[in-house]
Amino acid sequence: MPPDTATPVESALSAQPAIPRFDRVERTLHWVNATLFGVLMLTGAALYAGPVSTIVGNRVLVRSLHVYSGLALPLPLLVAISGRRGTRLRDDLGRLNRWTRDDARWFRRRHRRTVALGKFNPGQKLNAAFIGGAAIVMLATGSIMRWFEPFPIDYRTGATFVHDWFALGIWVSVLGHIFFALRDGDALDAMVSSGTVPAAWARRNAPLWYQELGAASPPVTSTDAP
Numbered sequence: 001m002p003p004d005t006a007t008p009v010e011s012a013l014s015a016q017p018a019i020p021r022f023d024r025v026e027r028t029l030h031w032v033n034a035t036l037f038g039v040l041m042l043t044g045a046a047l048y049a050g051p052v053s054t055i056v057g058n059r060v061l062v063r064s065l066h067v068y069s070g071l072a073l074p075l076p077l078l079v080a081i082s083g084r085r086g087t088r089l090r091d092d093l094g095r096l097n098r099w100t101r102d103d104a105r106w107f108r109r110r111h112r113r114t115v116a117l118g119k120f121n122p123g124q125k126l127n128a129a130f131i132g133g134a135a136i137v138m139l140a141t142g143s144i145m146r147w148f149e150p151f152p153i154d155y156r157t158g159a160t161f162v163h164d165w166f167a168l169g170i171w172v173s174v175l176g177h178i179f180f181a182l183r184d185g186d187a188l189d190a191m192v193s194s195g196t197v198p199a200a201w202a203r204r205n206a207p208l209w210y211q212e213l214g215a216a217s218p219p220v221t222s223t224d225a226p
Helices: 008-014 024-048 050-056 059-072 074-081 084-096 101-106 122-146 153-183 185-192 199-205 207-212
Strands: none
Touching: 024 059, 024 074, 024 084, 024 153, 059 074, 059 122, 074 084, 084 122, 101 122, 122 153, 153 185, 185 199, 199 207
16 A cells, blocks of 8 residues: 555644535525526527427427526525525625635636635636626516517617627536536535535635634644645
């Protein structure tokens, strides 16, 4: 068997209990939103693409499911952030909206090993900002497309154009989110089941958040230095 090459710091971190990353409210909200987005994306594709629409059939039912799933999209978030159980969610929404100088440096690949990040990396923050803004745009343009009678033809045409292009952006964003989530088993497990991440993961990927939690961090030795 190969010798154990773990550093003293890594060994100490592996002995620490897992750190809570997402509570039950956050995980439930994530999967309810994921379900709604999945329904919206698939029904939207069925309505937009002629061949898919032909295969699915019952266009009226598909359109109604698409419209009312879109109208329901803000409700889970509004319910989740209300009350004491939404405290951690509200804190995390604040974190997603705060950007640091290291966040900006993270976008330059050569600096990524030297930046100190918080609970969410800049890619996650950017993705969350886009999805949040896109959801508002899609709700507004979709409402104009569905209840079009009061609006002039220019508004309807513009709403359709914007709706279609933002839909494409959402497809790219969601598929990218899934791709990166599948590459990180510890982070994925935190959202899928346990709600926790190993202390070593937190110290490596989110050192500012690790310090914020007050986790006992062993001193860095020469064998742990890059």
